[in-house]
Every structure is written in structure tokens, then in C-alpha cells.
Amino acid sequence: MRKTNYLVLGSGVAGLTFAIKIAEHFPNKKVTIVTKANEEESNTKYAQGGIAVVMNQIEDNFQKHIEDTLICGDGLCNEEVVKIVVTEGPKRVQELIDWGTQFDKNREGSFDLGREGGHTSNRVMHHKDQTGYEIERAILAKAHLQKNIEIFDYHFGTDLIIKDNICFGARVLDEKTNELLSFQADFTLLATGGIGQVYGHTTNPVIATGDGIAMAKRANASIKDMEFIQFHPTALFSNDLSSTFLISEAVRGFGAYLRNKVGHRFMLDCDKRGELASRDIVSQCIEQELKKSGNECVYLDCTHLDIIEFKKHFPMIYDRCKSIGIVIENDWIPVIPAQHYVCGGVVVDTNGKTSVENLFACGECSQTGLHGANRLASNSLLEAIVYSDRIFNYLKENTITNSIKIHSIEKDTKNQYFDENCIVSTRKKLQIIMQKNVSIVRNNLDLELTKNQLILWKESIDSLKLNYKVTKEMYELENMIDVSLLVVSHSLKRTENKGGFIKN
Secondary structure, rough: EEEEEEEEEEOHHHHHHHHHHHHHHOOHHHHHHEOOOOOOOOOOOOOOOOEEOOOOOOOHHHHHHHHHHHHHHHOOOOHHHHHHHHHHHHHHHHHHHOOOOOOOOOOOEEOEOOOOOOOOOOOOEEOOHHHHHHHHHHHHHHOOOOOOOOEEEEEEEEEEEEEEEEEEEEEEOOOOOEEOOOOEEEEEEEEOOOOHHHOOEOOOOOOOOHHHHHHHHHHOOOOOOOOOOEEEEEEEOOOOOOEEEOOOOHHHHHHEEEEOOOOOOOOOHHHHHHHHHOOOHHHHHHHHHHHOOOOOOOEOOOOOOOOHHOOOOOHHHHHHHOOOOOOOOOOEEEEEEEEEEEEEEOEEEEEEEEOOOOOOEOOEEOOOOOOOOOOOOOOHHHHHHHHHEEEHHHHHHOOOOOOOOOOOOOOOOOOEEOOHHHHHHHHHHHHHHHHHHHEEEHHHHHHHHHHHHHHHHHHHHHHHHHHOOOOHHHHHHHHHHHHHHHHHHHHOOOOOOOOOOOEE
């Protein structure tokens, strides 16, 4: 049994910024971060585009950002939440800067603000095409300065410890020893990121298996809007069923064109904003174009752009394309929509509180009401830093000590491991069926078939856990099944097409 005051599951921007603030405010209290891979591995690290925030109120203003967010969310955003996140954003971004995050500046010394789909102004702060990586670097360094923060990497949260709808911490698997541990906490924060790995093509890293949302579901926390899956329009096309390299939306903001195989700019036929329409519309238009043409991908044309400036703004994208034989100044980049973000998740109030007492959620695993039916580009990092701050401000005024006795976990006496190849095979089958049946356009027949298969897999996993020693891979598969069932069941219940959700 390990005891802590604040238990944080996840080491991305949401979890780390909360941990830093609460540790600084309460230097005599213990803050524990549990993360399933190395401490720097998170969805944050892979965020290329940047943070959408109003930092230039001469050419931009809060109301424009609020309206852009509401329009993108297709009528389902919580307007109060949108106003909170947009207006509190600049102070939170300034904190990142104060902690050492380096954002790009122009020749005049002002922030070099980019523009992405759905935005009516240039307001995206960035660090080349590796914004998330830069933020993660800075906040990790800041976290290591706090003597009362302890980070357990390669530790996997398996389930929340719940009694009478109160959270007392979490069960955690030590991945190196395969030992199950109990972490007792006064307060627990889920900051576990997204669900991308349930799809065959995703921009998310391999760790994004929906663990926090699945744990919250098993704890009977309220979960909402899981049908709203955002597909990023321009992931680098690959036949490989693995994490897909993202071609940042900022490339289209920089002036790139989307073309079909014969060179036609089809987005102009779909929306007057062309390539700068919101992600849901661009993804749906690409899907229609592919079905109409029978081609496997469309293309992003950057050949008309200033290549020196392109390489300056997008060095990682340029190098990645070059490594596979695509010379951007001459060649079009083959792209296809890929799962990118889940707009739903664990329901929280404006203080980040879930429906379970002493359990909070922040970042992609939470449902704040900001995104509605479709997330406005680069609003996710903004939401994470605003809500981690709101959770901190709530908890600095509301402290408790959980004195309940938590029973230690009985040692797992089972000595036989299940065939890992079977786990890998089932995981791939799940990704294929979700990609095929629960993608950009869905229908009830395919959803019902998928639901029935997921239930069978869930029953199989439940049986395996009784008879075999449980591993991280088995827990991940269980979580992927659980969140896939949420996506499917929420999709079946929704009858009106909204934002990123289309049913025919």
C-alpha cells in the first residue's frame, strides 16, 4: 500500500501542470504521478499544431474565438465553458512561457501566430511543428524541480478504488514486476489522454488505449458524447495498421491545397472556406471524394509554397516526407483522414469534478462541454491547461485526508500467462472492425454487428482474467473493448447528425 495526497494518472500537459501547481502550493503534501510508459510519452508530445489562444487583441478578440468554437461544435458546446476556456487561456499560456516553453516569434519579435481550419483569425501559438514536444519538455523540467512530486513510470493504472461512490485512489500494475499495487489518495486526477488505438488508422501514440475513460466507466462515473470522434483530415497515407504520422493542419493554414488524383481542388466544391473549413467538414469531404473516385488517398499540394519558410515552420514534416521519398517542393503528399481526438469522455463540471466524489478528470479523457460535436483545431491543449488550473484552484481551498482503510491486493497466485499472440490478434481485429464500421460515416446495422462482436470479446476477456495471470496487454485490450462499446452504444443512441458524427 502506497499513500499519497494527490494521485495523478497520466504525465501529459493536463496531469503535469496540475501536479506542479498543487506541489508548489502544498510543499508538505505528496503528489504522485503514475504513467504507463516513460514519463515524457503522452498525447501532448505528439501535438504538432499548437495552442489556440487570443494573444493579439488588436487583430483578434475573445468573442471571435468563442464564436469559432461554437460554430465548430455545431450547437452542442456549453457556452459558459467556452467563455471560461477562451478568456482564461492567455494567463495559462503565459505560465507555460514563464516555465520555459519557447513559442516561435516573427521578425518583429511578436509571437508568430498560425491559422488552422475553423479559425477566423491567426491565433495558434506554436513551436515549429513540434509544439507538444516543446511544452512537454518544459513542464517535465519544471516538475522535476518539485521535491514532493514522485513519478512512477512504467506503472499502469488498472482500476479506481471506489466505495460508496467515493474514489480512494487506484490499483496500479508495476509493468516491470507484473505486481499489482494499491495507491491510496485523498484526491485522484484522471489525465490519461485519448482512445486512438481502438482505430486502425490513428494519429495517437500506442499508449492511447482509453484507459482513464474505461476505468471511470467501471467506476460508474458519468460519460458522455463518445460518438463524437474527430478524424484529422490529413494523416500521411500508409497501408500499415499502426500509428499514423500527422501532417499538421497548420500546413493548410500555411497555404497548402488539397487535390484529388487528377489535381482538382475538390474542397472548393464542398465549402467556401476550402481547405480551411473545420476538421469534420474536410474529413467528410475527403471521404466522399474517395468513395466517388475509388482511390485510396487524396493529396496535399505544397509545391507552390515558399520552401525555405516551409522548412523553417515544419522541419519534422519535411524530413519525415523526405525519408520516404516525398520531396515536398516537387511532390504531392498522399493523405487520408485518421482518428485524432475523442470529443466526449468523463463528464466534469467547471472545477473538473466528476460524478464520483474526490475523482477529477482533465484533458482529452474528460468531457467539459468545450468541444461539442467537433473540436476546433488547437483548442485541446488550451482546455487542458485551463482545466488543470481550475482543478488546482478548487483543491487548494478544499483539502481532506482519507483515513479509510484500503485492503492490500491479494497476491495473484495464478502462474500461467495467456498466449500474447492471441491478445495481439484480437487487438488488431478490434482496430479493423472499428475502422470499418465506426468511422467517419456509420449506420445502425454495422454498429449493431460491431456491438455484438465487442460483447463477445468482453466476455472472453472476463473469462481469461479469472484463469490467467493478467498483464498490461490484457488490461489494455479490456480498456479498448470498453471504450469501443461506449463509442458504439452512444452512436446507436444518437439519431441527429452533428459535427463529426454522420449516420446514414
